[in-house]
Amino acid sequence: MKALLLALFICEAVVANVTVKDSIIQEATAVYHKFHEMLSQKVKSQISQGGLYKGAEFCANESFENIKEFNKTLADNVSLKRVSLKNRNPNSYPQDDERKILEAFDLIEKSNAYLPSEIVQMNEEGDYKIYFPSTMSSKSCKSCHGAKKGVNEEVYELFKSKYPNDKAFDFVSGQVRGAVIITVKQK
Ligand code: HEC
Numbered sequence: 317m318k319a320l321l322l323a324l325f326i327c328e329a330v331v332a333n334v335t336v337k338d339s340i341i342q343e344a345t346a347v348y349h350k351f352h353e354m355l356s357q358k359v360k361s362q363i364s365q366g367g368l369y370k371g372a373e374f375c376a377n378e379s380f381e382n383i384k385e386f387n388k389t390l391a392d393n394v395s396l397k398r399v400s401l402k403n404r405n406p407n408s409y410p411q412d413d414e415r416k417i418l419e420a421f422d423l424i425e426k427s428n429a430y431l432p433s434e435i436v437q438m439n440e441e442g443d444y445k446i447y448f449p450s451t452m453s454s455k456s457c458k459s460c461h462g463a464k465k466g467v468n469e470e471v472y473e474l475f476k477s478k479y480p481n482d483k484a485f486d487f488v489s490g491q492v493r494g495a496v497i498i499t500v501k502q503k
Pocket of ligand 1: 359368371372373375376377379380398399400402403404405406408450451452453454456457458459460461484493494495
């Protein structure tokens with residue numbers, strides 16, 4: 317009887333845990349889509365109004381601030397950031413635990429395997445980090461992250477003056493460029 321109760325208890329715990337994880341993934345995915353929609357709309361509208369240079373100026377001077385503003389719209393225990401192992405913004409380099417997951421994305425890519433839509437990591441405090449890979453999914457990414465020699469000269473100069481340690485060129489189509497990380501703290 318005791319064994320049965322214990323088995324039931326374990327099953328329940330497992331089911332409960334899966335449910336918590338699933339609902340956190342669901343919540344994070346909704347936040348991610350909203351963020352992606354917001355930022356890509358803004359970049360697109362800048363480019364269609366004022367050309368690529370205007371879009372580049374927006375990305376260089378306003379996108380980081382926009383991400384901060386977006387964070388203010390989220391629940392207190394939820395936060396979002398963009399990171400990359402080959403970062404342009406010096407503030408967008410991942411922390412140690414995050415670096416491992418970004419390396420995992422690169423490894424998956426190099427193994428000709430399909431990238432998962434997200435990877436979930438849990439830390440010792442029970443907080444979740446949900447990683448959404450950010451890939452060179454459209455031609456437009458290349459105009460600011462593609463081969464240096466292919467990038468518009470003025471745009472290149474703008475980035476060079478703003479980011480002296482810019483590592484975010486020479487990416488090819490489909491490549492993992494970085495990730496959006498959504499952290500959900502246990503309340
Ligand atoms: C008009 C130029 C432009 C376009 C188009 C563009 N980016 Fe960027 N991207 C930038 C700039 C500038 C930054 C640095 C922003 C900052 O200071 O935080 C950046 C930052 C990033 C970052 C954050 C990490 C880092 O390196 O600082 C990721 C991830 C990223 N871009 C992915 C993409 C992807 C994927 C696409 C295509 C869907 C894309 N970008 C299109 C200019 C651009």
